[in-house]
Amino acid sequence: MSETKKIAVIGAGPAGLTAAYELAKKGYSVDVYEASSEVGGLSKTIDLWNQKVDLGPHRFFSNDTKVNELWLEVVGKDYRMVDRLTRIYYKKKFYYYPLKPFDALKKLGLGTAFVCVMSYMKERIFPVKKNGSFETWVIGRFGYKLFSIFFKTYSEKLWGISCQELDEDFAAQRIKKLSLFKAVWNALFSGGKTKHKTLVDQFAYPLQGTGMVYERMEKFVNEHGGKVHLNTAIKKVNCKNGTVNSIQLADGTVQEFDHVISSMPITHLVNNMDEVPEEVIEANSSLKFRNTILVYLKIEGQDVFPDNWLYVHANDLQMGRITNFCNWVPEINQGEKSTIVVAEYWAYEQDKLWQSSSEELIELGKKELRKTGLIKDLEISQGHVVKIPKCYPVYARGYKEPLKKVEQHLTKISGLSVIGRYGAFKYNNQDHSILMGLLAAENIAENKNNNLWEINTDYEDYQEKSTITESGLNKE
Ligand SMILES: Cc1cc2nc3c(=O)[nH]c(=O)nc-3n(C[C@H](O)[C@H](O)[C@H](O)COP(=O)(O)OP(=O)(O)OC[C@H]3O[C@@H](n4cnc5c(N)ncnc54)[C@H](O)[C@@H]3O)c2cc1C
Incomplete structure (x- = not known):
């Protein structure tokens, strides 16, 4: 039985945890290493001012039956369908989007x-x-x-x-x-009942925030012979003669494994590996990420504005998106009388915005949110800033060529699967990362040969289609 194979997963975001969850279901005891103190990665839910909030808007949506079945298996009945309302703020007006x-x-x-x-x-x-x-x-x-x-x-x-x-x-x-x-x-x-992926008007949302899915997966892995090691960053994946043999933790400890599934930033993975040809190192260094700054503001009032989130196209405002968590599911507001709103900003490391202090960013967020007119004269009583490095893989023109070189190199390494948003340099949503994790687990447990690099490009176009509805899965 291949269950004796020792498997490590790097990163406890949707991609890594899905892989570990699926392998745990199939009897493997997996070790998951997560650098931070919580699971969920970019899709975690945090407690703030006695409410639950995500890192920006996190609408889960997939047409892929495998992904939807897995999501429902983990979430059970603990979700609600949310009627999406999103608008675009442009020239002091709010346009419905779609x-x-x-x-x-x-x-x-x-x-x-x-x-x-x-x-x-x-x-x-x-x-x-x-x-x-x-x-x-x-x-x-x-x-x-x-x-x-x-x-x-x-x-x-x-x-x-x-x-x-x-x-x-x-x-x-x-x-x-x-x-x-x-x-x-x-x-x-179509009476607004469009099926185009960017325009869906209803989505399923977990009662305790999007991170609930990954907290449950963590629990399952820990209860089924695996272990999710929090606060444990991985420095390096060791390989010899093109085969992975161990990982090195940030504290220098080395642990042996037969297979490593990595969802840590691809640039970090490649930079720290042995036996990487110069041209691959060079290609790897040209891959860039964009950072996100989240400015959470506590508004003293309810029913402040109706949107789940808004896109800010106005060019006199630096913020790009505003989310109102009160309009997702009532459970995350936890009966509080206030509303938590988050304003998103994007920056590179060298930008003044990224280097600004939390106080400066909160002041900016307050000023800009007021300028939109969305909160009228309601009091903003508190602010909180979360900075997320390497949030978006930048698809700058010409990125495909160096990425291909890195991909070709990593594909040749036996015992290594590369998945995830910054893990595989793909502009993934949760569903894509979940699918990558799922297929990576299939490759190991069922000896399949799914091409993980294809996901979020061609793959989804020929899968069995379904959507999640109030009563469960609706197969098309
Ligand atoms: C503002 C915002 C809005 C979004 N909106 C949506 C949305 O509406 N719908 C949607 O589906 N998706 C949305 N997403 C995308 C979604 O969050 C990601 O697609 C998803 O979390 C990616 O999962 P992942 O596992 O690939 O990566 P991540 O979530 O980034 O997880 C990677 C994990 O690896 C860990 N890690 C990194 N380096 C190491 C290391 N060296 N050692 C150990 N661990 C390490 C990290 O701490 C992290 O926990 C949004 C993202 C953002 C930022």
């Missing part, structure tokens, strides 16, 4: 709407020359005017580079097959 044509038309004004239609038509007749950038991809789909209103400022805030420098993969992955025609068709004729 766009509602008549609402958008009214708010943009006839003149701007006319320019949008004309620039869309121009695009159909004289298409922009594609150069692989996000900018030309979106203009090709929607026309320049809509790009400039609904894509440019937000994307440039998020990535910190111009839309010309941003790879079209970002659009292809996130906007996918959505065309203007389809968006308008959905808005007008």
Whole structure:
């Protein structure tokens, strides 16, 4: 029996914990090493001012039956369906997102709407020359005017580079097959019941926050022969002659394993490995991440504004997104009379914003939130800052080539599986990371040959489809 194989998982986020959970189910005793004091990674839920909050908005959504079945297996009946309400804040107005044509038309004004239609038509007749950038991809789909209103400022805030420098993969992955025609068709004729992934209008949310899923997985692993080691950062994965044999903890201890599943940053993994060719080291060093700053603010009031989250396109505000946790499920508010809102900012290490103190960031958050008019004159009684390094893998134009080199090198190493958002340098949502963990476990336990690098690119297009509803799984 291969159950005797010694397996280590690095990182207790959705990817790592899913792999460990699946292996524990199949009888393996897995060791999970997590650098921080809690599980969940970017999808953890934290306690703040006697309420539960996530690290920004965390809507779980998948069409993949395997992923949905697993999620339901862990969550059981402890979830509610949430009616999504998200808007875009632009030029002091709030636009429904997904766009509602008549609402958008009214708010943009006839003149701007006319320019949008004309620039869309121009695009159909004289298409922009594609150069692989996000900018030309979106203009090709929607026309320049809509790009400039609904894509440019937000994307440039998020990535910190111009839309010309941003790879079209970002659009292809996130906007996918959505065309203007389809968006308008959905808005007008499907009664809002669209199935496009970026536009779903209902989602399942755990009663104790998104992190509940991963806290339960941790418990399961610990109760089924495995061990989740918190506060235990991994420095290095050791290999000899192309085969993994052990890991080195940050304190220098070495522990032997037959297989290592890594979801720690790919750059860290490769930088600290032996036998890495110079050109792979060079390629690895060109992969960049964008950091996130979360400014939580406690508002003394309830029913402050109705959205789950809002996208801030206004370019006089540095914040990019605002989440109101009171509008998710009532359980996370825990009967408090106040509302917790989080404002998101994005930065690179060298940026002044990243280096600002918590006090400065709270002041900025307060000032900008007030400027939106969302909280009227309600008191903001407290602030709290969380800084997350390496939050977004930056799909800068040309990133695929160095990533491929790193991927090809790592694929050759026997006994190593590389998964996760910064683990595999993929702009993953929870569902993608869960799927990676699931398939990594299948590769080990069932001797399968799933290509983990394909996930969040082509993979999901040919899987069995389903959605989670109030009464459970709905297979299509
Ligand atoms: C602001 C924000 C909003 C988001 N919104 C959504 C959303 O609406 N829907 C959605 O599905 N997803 C959302 N996501 C994405 C989601 O959080 C991630 O896709 C998911 O958490 C990735 O899981 P992962 O396991 O791949 O990586 P992570 O969650 O990053 O977990 C990696 C883990 O590895 C640990 N680690 C790192 N280095 C080491 C080391 N050397 N040794 C040991 N452990 C280490 C980390 O501490 C971490 O716990 C959002 C993310 C952010 C930041």
